[in-house]
Amino acid sequence: MSRGTTCFALRSSRSWTWTKKPCALPELAEQMSRILDYVAQLSAVPANGTVKVFVPGPDAIRFRADEVNPAPLAVGPEELAPAFKEGFFVVPKLGQFE
């Protein structure tokens, strides 16, 4: 099945890039639409308000003791941050204010 040019090009076996071709947006919108139509089949099952949701895992939170005991960090945030100055993370301003 071919639906026109694919925008997801495999350039070589080692590089896989998101091509910013003009066709990208309609292709994406179409795929989104298909996916949402696909998952919408869930609505075929009658809405039963009494069915409880299912959540795996423990039934209740276990309380942690209020102790200062931080999870270990091998290096400080300054080593991880792309931009760090005088002890702070540095982020470009919003453009307006706040």
Next chain:
Amino acid sequence: MSDAKAVADRLVKVKRLNALLTPVKDLRKSLVAQEAAARPTGVLYGMPVAVKDNICTLEFSTSCGSRILEGYRSPYDATAIAKLKAAGALIAGKTNCDEFAMGSSTEHSAYGRVIHPLDKARVPGGSSGGSAALVGAGAVPAALGSETGGSVRQPASFCGVVGIKPTYGRVSRYGLVAFGSSLDQIGVFGRSVHDAARVLSVISGRDARDATCEDRDPLRLPTVPESLQGFVIGLPREYFPPELDPAVRRACERAVRLMKEQGAAVREVSLPHTPYAVPTYYVIAPAEASSNLARYDGVRYGPRFNGSADLRALYRSTRGQGFGPEVRRRILVGTYVLSSGYYDAYYRRAQQMRALIAQDFRNVFDRGVDLLFTPTTPTPAFRAGEKLDDPIAMYLSDIFTVTANLAGLPAISIPIGRVKGLPIGGQLIGQAFLEDEMIEAAYALERSVPATDEA
């Protein structure tokens, strides 16, 4: 067990698979250091275990197959990794995977696709394709992967190795980079049930750093059973639809026959909500992912991309250039199904459907069935590029695996035969926290099934 040089050499030999993301030079150096530090009394002493790139390790980088974490060095070890190290295992590099574990073929990695160990035109499966390929090629005896919708079992089936997914809450998720939090579990690949189960046993057990990890002792390894006497195996009819590939069906029938010969009772059962499992999964997983991936904003870690003049531009350039198309699709779907006005129709409905799917399993298990047996995948490994045009076609390769993730149940895939030379897996689904029964049956099946014979 093996020395650092031999391990590195074996990994170099399979370089063409593009399964290992760690440069071999770094790997060699690290293995030597790790070997020196490893505890000789540990139960996994000297065992090289490759680790999927979405599990945090102090050694090597943790990029999750993505550009947005390119070069990221985690400042902490995942709990599972700490447990492996405490048991004397060696971390034998990080393996390639679909970006943020989103995919079923490992074609959605920013670092190139992984090549099937037996057929270079085919995919190893995904998202844990790199780990599966390395074990399938015999380069390492075991590897860690992760499951959200079958990302260990499906590639295990494709690559002809054992893949185990534990019960949700059996293994700590602390350090597993989150994709679908209510579905994610670390899983294990092994050459044999024994190898995989040993590693699972070590990484399992309580962890104060994960609130969804149950307060239980580590998994106790069962012994190999004499027979399958007393086991009741259910065959859910929805997993053997009329259109199932005949070769896959033959392989399963052979496996069932072999289990019967070992004394198992076999019964047909039904899990009626199975047809809704894939759409349910593709609402819940993307929804949770859209939130879990919000932290990748370029502020605190990861590379900073060009075009970050103001805050909005920073977010756009980081996430626009850092995420690949499959991740972006899922974030969009996930954002949509959580948005006000659509939450009830999609997310809430999917969670209710999930409850019905889980109830299907409980109903069957409550009626005296111990384990379920199904094909792991509807087909053996497909060709690279074959399913890229249509995301839904890709999603359907998870059709037999997602139910166990949705219901939080343990499952294991074992090689049960070949289809035109390609491996195919059979799956046992067990009851919550009864991995030992599941592993016992897996031992019995493994020893009798001719895994390399055509079905």
Next chain:
Amino acid sequence: MSPAWETVIGLETHVQLRTRSKMFCGCSTAFGAPPNTQVCPVCLGLPGALPVANGAAIGLAVRAALAFGCTVHPRSIFARKNYFYPDLPKGYQISQFDQPLATSGTLSFLSPERGIVNATIVRLHIEEDAGKSIHDRFAKATAVDLNRSGVPLIEIVGGPDLRSPAEARAYLLTLKQLLEYIGISDCDMEKGSLRVDANVSVRRAGDTTLGTRTEVKNINSFAFVEKALSVERDRQIALVESGGSVTQQTMLYDSRENSVRPQRSKEESHDYRYFPEPDLPPLVLTPEFVAEQQSALPELPPAKRERFMAQYALSREHAAVLTASRDVADYYESVVRAPAEPQPAANWVMTEALADAKDHQEQLRVSPTALAQIIALVKGGTLSHQAAKRVFGEVAAKGGDPRTVAEALGLVQVADSNVVSGWVTDVLGAHPTEVARYKKGEVKLMPFFLGQVMRASKGKADPKLAQRVLEEKLAS
């Protein structure tokens, strides 16, 4: 303000809970550390990190809910509130949404305009704080400090029950007092442990429907609460009176200009896409746990006020002053127990002790025993009231036993009637004309004689005794 308009205000308060560690990780919550030093994988939002809930924070939140008389729900759910901002490391805040910890409580307070108001507490829930963004440290960039990220908060949502900016302030002060009483927070607006956002709307007097409301943020002190709300109210009234209509938006208060301006929203839509937090099981409270929190509650301000009025025969106003803070109330009762009589003790605490505390970081520097002794010295005539105030000041600054301090300062009054008689006799002898006038009926001269006796005694005569002796001698 034209009497044709009614203002409707509801306050949302965020209160930092006084715990040692953060809500979902073991990092310290201590104030004032260097930036980004109280962080870990969890509160940094690193890949793979997971939240683990602080039991003490939950206990304090339950106490607060009980103090408001809320319905505490034995089962509540944490939820993710999703939005992008640099000081929100995960890109979502763990909070509570449609199944919060508590609902339906009350806060009774004294409105400056209409007596006791029983304001509704619509809900109270637990959440984590975000980090701090500082916009004026770097030229074209924002500095982000994540020490505060993950600190436990409770959000207290009040209903639209307040009718004026002054009322809003009174509500807030009462809320702060209550939370300080139960010891769950230091409620300091300057330090940011108490934050307020206000919902404001106006309507014509007599209307029952609510007008469009705006949210006012960036109010950083109690004084600014009243100012900010007045400014916004006036803005809305002016807008509607000139034919416009109020747009629902967020307004930021600027304390320097005393004005409000619209905030361009942090994220375009206000859709937070709430869903239950998959990394945390449900929050289940056992009856034992709730009972434990209930018994950990101290006597609350309203009950304490009533008791003080009854037990110590205090007026409502005096009881209110003495119970304004738990520290002062406890102090007062310690003085009475020392022992001292309730009335003088009340006067001394309300005047001298509180005045001194105000200048010394709210410390009550004189111990209850010492204050009781000072009061006894006055009662017994050993010290005049003036002298006692001096002794109080000395003891406050340098400590020491009051009697010893009084003697050292030479302030001990003479209450020996012989000595006093002597002075009286001298004074009367020195002013025969005035004595004669007094005996003829000019009793207004008594203060003059008393003043003379005090002069003669260099202030040491016990004035009450001196007056008695004067009266005796002048009567004869």
